[in-house]
Amino acid sequence: xxxxxxISSAVIKRLPRYRRYLEDLLKKNVDRISSSELSIxxxxxxxxxxxxxxxxxxxxxxxxxxxxxxxxxxxxxxxGLNQEYKMIIVGSGNLGQAIANYTHYYKEGFKVCAMFxxxxxxxxxxxxxxxxxxxxxxxxxxxxxxxxxxxxxxxxDSAQEVADKLSEGNVSGIWNFAPMxxxxxxxIALENAHLSDSLHSLTYHMLHKK
Amino acid sequence: xxxxxxISSAVIKRLPRYRRYLEDLLKKNVDRISSSELSIxxxxxxxxxxxxxxxxxxxxxxxxxxxxxxxxxxxxxxxGLNQEYKMIIVGSGNLGQAIANYTHYYKEGFKVCAMFxxxxxxxxxxxxxxxxxxxxxxxxxxxxxxxxxxxxxxxxDSAQEVADKLSEGNVSGIWNFAPMxxxxxxxIALENAHLSDSLHSLTYHMLHKK
DNA sequence: TAGATTGTTAATCGATTAACAATC
DNA sequence: TAGATTGTTAATCGATTAACAATC
Numbered sequence: 001x002x003x004x005x006x007i008s009s010a011v012i013k014r015l016p017r018y019r020r021y022l023e024d025l026l027k028k029n030v031d032r033i034s035s036s037e038l039s040i041x042x043x044x045x046x047x048x049x050x051x052x053x054x055x056x057x058x059x060x061x062x063x064x065x066x067x068x069x070x071x072x073x074x075x076x077x078x079x080g081l082n083q084e085y086k087m088i089i090v091g092s093g094n095l096g097q098a099i100a101n102y103t104h105y106y107k108e109g110f111k112v113c114a115m116f117x118x119x120x121x122x123x124x125x126x127x128x129x130x131x132x133x134x135x136x137x138x139x140x141x142x143x144x145x146x147x148x149x150x151x152x153x154x155x156x157d158s159a160q161e162v163a164d165k166l167s168e169g170n171v172s173g174i175w176n177f178a179p180m181x182x183x184x185x186x187x188i189a190l191e192n193a194h195l196s197d198s199l200h201s202l203t204y205h206m207l208h209k210k
Numbered sequence: 211x212x213x214x215x216x217i218s219s220a221v222i223k224r225l226p227r228y229r230r231y232l233e234d235l236l237k238k239n240v241d242r243i244s245s246s247e248l249s250i251x252x253x254x255x256x257x258x259x260x261x262x263x264x265x266x267x268x269x270x271x272x273x274x275x276x277x278x279x280x281x282x283x284x285x286x287x288x289x290g291l292n293q294e295y296k297m298i299i300v301g302s303g304n305l306g307q308a309i310a311n312y313t314h315y316y317k318e319g320f321k322v323c324a325m326f327x328x329x330x331x332x333x334x335x336x337x338x339x340x341x342x343x344x345x346x347x348x349x350x351x352x353x354x355x356x357x358x359x360x361x362x363x364x365x366x367d368s369a370q371e372v373a374d375k376l377s378e379g380n381v382s383g384i385w386n387f388a389p390m391x392x393x394x395x396x397x398i399a400l401e402n403a404h405l406s407d408s409l410h411s412l413t414y415h416m417l418h419k420k
Numbered sequence: 421t422a423g424a425t426t427g428t429t430a431a432t433c434g435a436t437t438a439a440c441a442a443t444c
Numbered sequence: 445t446a447g448a449t450t451g452t453t454a455a456t457c458g459a460t461t462a463a464c465a466a467t468c
Binding site: 054062063064066 | 423424425426427428
């Protein structure tokens with residue numbers, strides 16, 4: 001990666017999308033692509049694609065373009081997808097269960113190793129081979145296990161308290177589905193999946209399309 | 211709204227967040243706030259807040275600030291949240307079911323009126339009082355009912371085909387959870403909730419935090 | 421070698437921030 | 445009125461696009 005210049009979050013948010021397109025091309029057995037061809041498929045300018053990729057290194061070759069397999073792998077490495085991640089889900093209601101069941105993650109090296117809830121009716125339930133544990137045991141669990149990612153699927157009122165517990169338990173990333181912003185220590189990565197915000201910008205666009 | 215200048219999508223994506231903060235303030239019975247006070251709470255600059263809001267009108271008052279209730283209501287109207295939306299869910303697996311169960315939406319005027327799937331084991335299942343219908347009946351259903359929003363919770367391979375059916379059926383918005391980009395007619399609003407992209411940018415940040 | 425296409429610098433465009441006159 | 449704070453213009457900053465020399 002290009003030494004110590006900070007890479008803008010606009011670029012980073014495009015990386016997973018590049019990877020998806022490269023994966024599709026890979027499946028179609030295409031083995032190389034130029035920035036201009038990719039720009040047609042993805043709707044970015046060729047210039048932007050070259051700029052984006054060059055933040056991380058010169059993956060292309062003049063006169064040839066980019067080798068798809070190599071670029072795909074490189075982006076996977078940049079995104080940290082060549083590693084395994086142990087995750088826990090806090091809040092085992094519908095959304096938590098849906099995420100636990102989303103087995104597609106496994107292929108990518110994401111493994112849900114525990115689920116928690118405070119609701120006695122959910123504790124003990126087994127979702128996709130994972131038993132829902134009592135939330136009171138979370139600190140203990142985090143101490144005993146090396147958890148990488150905590151997924152918050154609680155309501156908004158519990159989100160900050162859960163985030164604090166996860167931080168104390170030294171997760172390195174938090175994926176927050178609660179419709180609320182949470183504060184976390186500087187060294188913890190936080191990604192929000194605010195579905196309600198997403199829905200609300202959909203209605204905005206519905207209303208304001210011609 | 212300020213006549214016909216196009217409002218940037220950066221602004222629009224901040225609106226639901228403004229609304230959430232205003233809702234919290236409202237619940238705390240605060241009745242006015244200045245852009246500088248809000249800037250502290252939200253982490254935007256006061257200048258940005260005033261710029262953002264002024265895209266839609268002068269909601270504030272010099273020397274006073276913004277009336278929270280009024281601003282909250284105005285943003286709701288701008289986002290189209292003073293209306294009711296009929297939604298259908300296509301793909302009734304775990305994620306589709308989780309969304310169907312997410313009753314919080316009801317309060318906001320979002321109503322799931324049907325669910326669809328091709329899997330015979332899911333057809334007939336009743337989720338939160340909604341019976342999962344055979345996907346083959348979707349066109350018929352869309353003809354007979356005025357559906358505003360189609361929610362795609364299928365796998366990536368079916369997403370485009372579903373989007374086409376929804377478009378033909380004249381939904382005005384599509385909320386796409388499939389990990390794939392879909393193409394839709396110009397007049398249809400599309401919002402992607404690419405959860406895997408979100409997870410992948412989380413791992414990026416985990417890897418690249420000091 | 422000639423053609424193609426990158427990597428990279430420079431130019432443009434757009435979004436954010438600062439400043440301040442208007443005004444409640 | 446004086447103080448506070450907006451609405452809005454101007455300045456800055458950052459991201460995107462264009463251009464082209466480097467090079468495979």
